[in-house]
Amino acid sequence: METKEKNTVNRGEFLRSLGLSTSALMAFYCMGTTLSSCSTKDDDPAPATPTTPGGTAAVTGTTMGSGINFNIDLNAYKAKDLKKEGEFDIFGDTIVIATANKKYVALSKACTHQGTTVNYRSASNDILCPNHGSQFKLDGTVQKGPAASPLTVFKTTLSADGNSLNVKA
């Protein structure tokens, strides 16, 4: 009978009997259960909504990585007037450019030379890397080095009413 009682000592009492601290005990408890049971709401991963200055509410979807697929509400987005020809902005890993006749172009923002974020030049309708001067055409091809590889072009789809732009890898 006595032996049975010893065997039914709960896990906390057993661990305490080993002289473990409270934090060490918590670690044991977490290991014994799922990780989420020991996390708080603050530990939850960031939501999919990107953090674009001045436009978080207007931009939804994934702006980074291989799964780029996001929408820009062109009326709600206030950081730049992307309905205006010649404007551009950076969204995660992309540069989105409003070109002539309500057309949009989206490309990878990182210069293929050393990764600097590129800019659009409306006067020459091309893309310039401010670091070492590489230039790209709007189809991503290199028009001047030192960059040797093209920028990646993403698919852009403007809604029928012209108020929402989708960018997709």
Ligand code: FES
């Ligand atoms: S990083 Fe763009 S030209 Fe060097």
